[in-house]
Amino acid sequence: xxxxxxxxxxSELKFRDPVRARAMVxxxxxxxxxxxxxxxxxxxxxxxHEQAIAKFGLRATFPRALHVIMGPGCPVCITDTRExxxxxxxxRQGVHIAxxxxxxxxxxxxxxLADAQAEGAAIHVIYSAGQAVELAxxxxxxxVFFATGFETTAVATAAIVLKGLPDNLSILSAHKYIPPAMDxxxxxxxxxxxxxxxxxxxxxxxxxxxxxPFVNRHRLPVVVAGFEPLDILAGLxxxxxxxxxxxxxxxxxxxxxxxxAGNLRAQEALWEVFQPSCGRWRxxxxxxxxxxxxxxxxxxxxxxxxxAIDVASLPRRPVSVTAxxxxxxxxxxxxxxxxxCALFGxxxxxxxxxxxxxxxxxxxxxxxxxxxxxxxxxxxx
Amino acid sequence: MCLGVPGKVVAIDGNCAxxxxxxxxxxxxxxxxxxxxxxxxYVLNHVxxxxxxxxxxxxxxxxxxxxxxxxxxxxxxxxxxDVRAEIAGTGAVPDDES
Numbered sequence: 283x284x285x286x287x288x289x290x291x292x293s294e295l296k297f298r299d300p301v302r303a304r305a306m307v308x309x310x311x312x313x314x315x316x317x318x319x320x321x322x323x324x325x326x327x328x329x330x331h332e333q334a335i336a337k338f339g340l341r342a343t344f345p346r347a348l349h350v351i352m353g354p355g356c357p358v359c360i361t362d363t364r365e366x367x368x369x370x371x372x373x374r375q376g377v378h379i380a381x382x383x384x385x386x387x388x389x390x391x392x393x394x395l396a397d398a399q400a401e402g403a404a405i406h407v408i409y410s411a412g413q414a415v416e417l418a419x420x421x422x423x424x425x426v427f428f429a430t431g432f433e434t435t436a437v438a439t440a441a442i443v444l445k446g447l448p449d450n451l452s453i454l455s456a457h458k459y460i461p462p463a464m465d466x467x468x469x470x471x472x473x474x475x476x477x478x479x480x481x482x483x484x485x486x487x488x489x490x491x492x493x494x495p496f497v498n499r500h501r502l503p504v505v506v507a508g509f510e511p512l513d514i515l516a517g518l519x520x521x522x523x524x525x526x527x528x529x530x531x532x533x534x535x536x537x538x539x540x541x542x543a544g545n546l547r548a549q550e551a552l553w554e555v556f557q558p559s560c561g562r563w564r565x566x567x568x569x570x571x572x573x574x575x576x577x578x579x580x581x582x583x584x585x586x587x588x589x590a591i592d593v594a595s596l597p598r599r600p601v602s603v604t605a606x607x608x609x610x611x612x613x614x615x616x617x618x619x620x621x622x623c624a625l626f627g628x629x630x631x632x633x634x635x636x637x638x639x640x641x642x643x644x645x646x647x648x649x650x651x652x653x654x655x656x657x658x659x660x661x662x663x
Numbered sequence: 664m665c666l667g668v669p670g671k672v673v674a675i676d677g678n679c680a681x682x683x684x685x686x687x688x689x690x691x692x693x694x695x696x697x698x699x700x701x702x703x704x705y706v707l708n709h710v711x712x713x714x715x716x717x718x719x720x721x722x723x724x725x726x727x728x729x730x731x732x733x734x735x736x737x738x739x740x741x742x743x744x745d746v747r748a749e750i751a752g753t754g755a756v757p758d759d760e761s
Binding site: 337411440444487544644 | 666667692694695696697707709710711712714715717718720721724725727728739740741742744745748749751752753754
């Protein structure tokens with residue numbers, strides 16, 4: 283690895299306010315002791331949170347009994363194989379596909395978009411929904427925007443739809459909505475997650491109020507947290523206090539970005555274009571209301587309406603022994619860690635990914651591969 | 664994709680703002696921003712759209728994390744890469760295209 287020692291960033295950020303950081307690390311230890319169980323598990327559902335936790339080595343400061351697990355927080359990773367297959371089938375049918383870069387190497391049932399590209403399909407990497415519009419205006423030929431991402435990203439897709447798309451552009455929505463997936467994870471037998479850390483910028487759109495029904499249903503606390511090491515530590519301290527006190531509630535520890543109501547204008551755009559529908563999350567389950575599908579008014583821009591997508595036409599290939607032992611599903615469900623996987627770092631690397639979690643910058647395996655999951659920071663912490 | 668990237672609004676033309684991201688001027692759309700935006704404000708950009716006007720009192724703290732990430736000059740860093748991708752998702756300023 284050519285990366286500089288991530289500990290440099292850790293010490294600078296953490297020790298910008300060393301007194302506060304030390305106090306919070308001590309509080310985590312004290313509250314975990316007060317809870318008094320050998321294992322206390324909490325879950326976050328955001329790739330950026332995992333990046334920050336791993337990059338800044340925060341797990342090295344956690345008490346031994348505290349397990350901070352990443353759940354289904356990588357939108358690329360939870361895009362189902364069936365959805366990738368649809369994109370691949372469209373590409374092989376001669377349609378230009380525009381999609382976010384991380385999607386290219388995500389495996390489908392038989393191949394990834396990158397494999398289809400190698401066979402001559404036209405795949406275009408874009409960084410924003412607007413670039414799909416520009417591409418379609420330039421090409422004149424049929425273009426499908428394979429739109430992935432959680433509600434934060436779906437808002438941009440909704441915005442281009444409301445503005446009006448070029449006639450040759452349609453959208454294959456693989457957008458996902460996080461709150462219903464939290465219900466599934468909270469009810470997973472044996473997972474025993476006692477609280478959730480919610481992602482600050484996703485909640486910028488939905489507002490923290492969106493978590494209140496969840497808290498009432500599951501009697502589990504939710505804390506909204508930012509992305510700085512201090513933000514995450516503060517969020518965990520509050521979450522553990524709520525666990526200790528048996529006080530299921532939503533607490534917003536990121537008020538500089540998140541309000542109770544959220545961004546109403548963005549929500550209006552989102553729900554004007556999309557409606558929740560049941561969808562498969564790779565490795566997790568069929569999640570009721572977990573997908574964002576076009577409302578009837580917008581079926582005209584839905585690639586699933588516009589094209590006969592012939593997934594059955596994809597060549598059948600036997601699943602390799604290597605791919606067969608990939609545990610990405612269990613990792614995304616929070617049941618296992620990358621280091622539990624026999625392929626991690628050997629047969630499966632960012633250069634040669636076997637599973638989706640090693641592809642995306644927000645995938646647990648790729649993050650752990652770069653930064654390490656449980657770094658030894660004895661010299662700093 | 665959860666992070667977004669903050670930048671300073673230097674000009675506004677209808678629903679399109681020219682935003683300065685550490686010296687790089689790009690276009691960001693204001694269709695779904697939560698509050699009215701004026702020149703001099705900071706906005707959080709996600710895939711080409713401003714999703715939040717950052718209140719003045721919070722600008723310093725918000726910028727600090729991103730400056731820390733981008734200062735590393737490490738092409739492999741995942742967080743810095745995601746932030747750069749967010750800047751790449753904005754539009755080119757027409758005057759700069761020549």
